[in-house]
Amino acid sequence: MAEEGCSHIAGCYYVALKPMPRRIDAEARTAAIAEASLRVLERDGLSGLSVRGVAAETGIAAASLRRAFATQHALREYCLQLIEDRVTARVSALDLTGRALVDELLLQLLPLDKERRMELVAQVQLGVLSLTDSELVPAAIRLSNAVDRACHAAVMILAEAGQFYSGRDPEYEARRLRALLDGIAMQGLWSGELPESSEMPSMLARHLDELAGP
Amino acid sequence: MAEEGCSHIAGCYYVALKPMPRRIDAEARTAAIAEASLRVLERDGLSGLSVRGVAAETGIAAASLRRAFATQHALREYCLQLIEDRVTARVSALDLTGRALVDELLLQLLPLDKERRMELVAQVQLGVLSLTDSELVPAAIRLSNAVDRACHAAVMILAEAGQFYSGRDPEYEARRLRALLDGIAMQGLWSGELPESSEMPSMLARHLDELAGP
């Protein structure tokens, strides 16, 4: 704070007294911590999402984690954000159109492999926590809204591809699809199904087939 | 333990030395505790389901709770059992037939009033816990199976009432109904909808309507 402005020397520099210390890759740190948090959430549940536990899973000191996330609420919030980012990234990378796009888009929200299962378990754990922790509600709603948008987009894509019967109500079908998707996901979570023995994709496909006709 | 068999007295009784002490209404106790647990689960979440917390909510001493439920796992298990019992009792009390019965039957599984919402929140909290606590899995599966049976029964009732299109696959429709029901329930839980502004019943009814036709 105290700048030693030496007025008796010709070269007085009021600027650029910053030594520019150790570089920080804060982004990578927080990302690593949040991903470790997802692993912890799936393995140990909500009670495992503690400062010491996550720090150990990340492989850093508890104090370092405390510097990246000043409070555990910030950590929980960022976990929900990370889940949204990861799903969004996967969906954006899809290079498909029409019904095929819709299929893959919705499958990204079902626990069909380790990664998606981990995300979904973490999402449900934090979502349930938000039922009794109002601080977490905004973040949970944000993630939920993203899923809502995906379902609405799915219906629109089907309609544009001519695979959505014009007599149906797009608004209603989008909301029904959202509910069905959540239900299928829960069913898959609880039964701990293996990736390929799962009946989730066929169930979803059958429902989408119906939307094409009256 | 030590029986004073006085052999010098004529009337020696080797049996019936039990004084038969204080009467117990253990059943009412456990029920009161479990119901308090549901209240705690909805208000404070899983972290509130502690020995001291539940005892305080029940209005008894912690030691008394500990006598009724020797371990907290037993308490959590009984909560799931109580939820199943309460829903089963409500469903059994329905005096309806055909579509009306199906409607009311399924509405018993949606959070349409304080009681049903409390049950559902508790069920979800404990269900999520069972994802990382294998001890709780059997009880959670038992409750889930009960819901499955209800959905299958709903389809069968519709079929017998002639409100289920014969071209549809009952097995698939039962599983889809289950998923949809869970999804609608989640949607209702998170949005914290008021009892009457809810769109859950109409959404469910609309789906059931579809089952009657091709």
Next chain:
DNA sequence: TTCTTATTAGTACGAGTGTACTCACATAAT
């Protein structure tokens, strides 16, 4: 080099946890 910061390990505090006791008291069957 020097300077500045991030990271680390460690400690500490107050609180809450499950579990396991003890002891006085009230109550119902004998």
Next chain:
DNA sequence: ATTATGTGAGTACACTCGTACTAATAAGAA
């Protein structure tokens, strides 16, 4: 009245929790 038991209140132990420090070390920019 006597007796065995359930209850309530309290205490204790060994944890873990979030949070907040300190001091030492490591590493990059000047």
